[in-house]
Amino acid sequence: MRAKIGVRILVLIAIVGFILAALPVLFNENGKSGRGKEKIIEVKQGMSFYELSEILEKEKVVSSAFILRKKAEKDGIDRMLSPGRYRFFENSSYEDVLLTIKKGPIVEQVKITIPEGFTNRQVAERLSLVLKRDSREILNYLNSSKNEFVSRYPFLLEVPGNSLEGLLFPDTYYLKPQESEREAVIKMLENFEKKALEVGLISQDGKPVKGFYEKLIIASIVEKEAKVDEERPIIASVFYNRLKKGMKLQSCATVEYALGFSKPSLTNEDLKIESPYNTYLYEGLPPGPICNPGKESLNAAMNPASTDFIYFVLKDESGRHYFAETYSEFLKAKARYRR
Numbered sequence: 265m266r267a268k269i270g271v272r273i274l275v276l277i278a279i280v281g282f283i284l285a286a287l288p289v290l291f292n293e294n295g296k297s298g299r300g301k302e303k304i305i306e307v308k309q310g311m312s313f314y315e316l317s318e319i320l321e322k323e324k325v326v327s328s329a330f331i332l333r334k335k336a337e338k339d340g341i342d343r344m345l346s347p348g349r350y351r352f353f354e355n356s357s358y359e360d361v362l363l364t365i366k367k368g369p370i371v372e373q374v375k376i377t378i379p380e381g382f383t384n385r386q387v388a389e390r391l392s393l394v395l396k397r398d399s400r401e402i403l404n405y406l407n408s409s410k411n412e413f414v415s416r417y418p419f420l421l422e423v424p425g426n427s428l429e430g431l432l433f434p435d436t437y438y439l440k441p442q443e444s445e446r447e448a449v450i451k452m453l454e455n456f457e458k459k460a461l462e463v464g465l466i467s468q469d470g471k472p473v474k475g476f477y478e479k480l481i482i483a484s485i486v487e488k489e490a491k492v493d494e495e496r497p498i499i500a501s502v503f504y505n506r507l508k509k510g511m512k513l514q515s516c517a518t519v520e521y522a523l524g525f526s527k528p529s530l531t532n533e534d535l536k537i538e539s540p541y542n543t544y545l546y547e548g549l550p551p552g553p554i555c556n557p558g559k560e561s562l563n564a565a566m567n568p569a570s571t572d573f574i575y576f577v578l579k580d581e582s583g584r585h586y587f588a589e590t591y592s593e594f595l596k597a598k599a600r601y602r603r
Contacts, residue, residue, distance in 0.1 A: 300324070300354025307350060307369065313342040316365075325352045325361060332358055341366050373438040378452070380434045380558030381487045383521070387432050387556065391448055394439050405445045406432065412446070417453055419460070419472040423480075430480050430553025431456050463563040473566075483565035484553035488517035491583025496564035498587060501571040511574065513543035521554035577601050 303323050307316060313336060317329035326332050336342035341362050348369020352361060374394045378387055388403035395402065410426045423431070428449065433456035439448055460466040465473060465480070473479070482503055490496045506513055520526045522539035535542070541550040557565075573587040575594035579601050586601060588594040 300356075303352045303354065304370075305350050305352055307345060307347050309347045311345070311347070313345050316345065320352065320361065323352070324354045325356055326358060332361060335359075336362055336365070371440055373440055375436060375438055377436045378432065378434040378556070380561070381555045382432075382434055383555050384427065384429045384432065385524075391439075391445065394441060395443060395445065395448065396441060397445070402445050406449070409446070409449065413449070413453060416450075417457060418470060419457065419466055419476065422472045422476045424477070425552065427552065428453075430484050430556055432556045433459055434556050434558050459559045459562060463559065463566050465562055465566055478549060479565040480557075480562075481549045481553050483557040483561040484555045485513070485515050485517055485550075486564050487555055487557035487561040488520075489515060490561070490564075493560050495585060496560050497567060497569040498571060498573065499576065499585070500561075500564040500568035502573050502576055502587065504568050505572065505574050507548070509574065510547065512545075512547050513549070515543045518543040518550050518554055521550070 303325055305316070305319060305323065305325075314329075314333065317326075317332045317336075320326050320332060321329040333342065335358050339362065344366055346368050349372070350364055350369055352364060376390060376394050378390060382390070384406045385399075385403055388399045388406055391397075391402050392399035407427045407429070410420055410423060410428055410431075414420045420431075432449065432452040435452075435455055437448070437451055439451075457466060460472075461468070465476060467473060482500055485503060486496050486500050490499050503513055503515070516530055518541050519530055519534055519537060522537050522541040523534060527534070535544045538545070540546060541554065543550060571587070572589045575588040575591070575597075576585040577588070577594065577597045578584075579586050586597040588597055
């Protein structure tokens with residue numbers, strides 16, 4: 265009899281131990297420690313919570329689809345399931361899985377790259393691919409929305425007019441398809457402000473330096489004229505030198521901006537186009553930037569090389585230039601490199 269009682273006690277102890285070991289699985293955790301491999305699971309339109317729970321068990325996200333369903337029913341989360349892609353992990357707790365479901369599907373972001381030298385028109389065309397809106401509407405916004413952002417970015421007070429040309433910093437961005445043009449512009453202006461601070465175009469107290477807008481215009485011209493980074497400060501010096509001497513800038517890039525498109529080479533007729541942006545016709549700077557310059561061009565405009573050059577000629581397809589101090593030297597270089 266005593267032996268039988270002892271056996272029963274041992275069996276009872278074993279049962280209690282098993283129950284205690286199972287409690288974390290039944291009422292709290294998944295029974296495993298640590299987050300495992302990522303699992304992206306798509307919930308299709310009309311999929312039931314039962315179907316999802318079975319998939320999660322099969323994919324080893326949870327140990328028991330049954331327990332997950334019971335916990336979801338208790339909190340009403342089984343009725344919150346929305347179609348879309350969800351990010352789960354193997355060996356997750358039931359609470360983490362339910363929280364993921366409650367938050368809803370992943371908000372997909374699309375990578376978009378704005379190259380250095382893009383004009384507002386080109387930026388609008390690139391944004392339209394992601395935001396799924398007409399590029400003309402986006403361009404109209406980019407050319408007329410500056411005043412919306414003045415309170416947020418005081419440096420914009422130095423910018424005449426209402427266009428954001430020159431201020432949409434070229435870089436790679438991640439945008440949500442449902443984002444507005446305004447949200448995209450904020451990301452670009454934030455980036456511009458950061459880079460302008462780094463090169464000194466905006467001082468550490470947040471104020472733009474003297475001649476901020478003129479330097480921005482120079483940077484945009486340098487961006488379009490230069491192909492090699494180490495030449496950017498030299499090209500900037502050429503334009504500053506010409507301004508000091510009262511010479512016309514005679515930048516082909518400004519003529520192309522006036523034309524509205526780029527050409528392999530400009531004709532004499534092109535150089536006569538009537539536009540304040542035509543620096544072959546008018547002295548001084550054009551009325552605004554001709555593109556959105558990158559950091560290297562902003563830095564060149566802020567820190568031009570110390571030279572006496574007032575001319576440059578493209579040497580070859582590498583994009584390098586020959587720089588000259590006199591017109592006669594320029595003509596010789598032109599004859600040599602434009603054969």
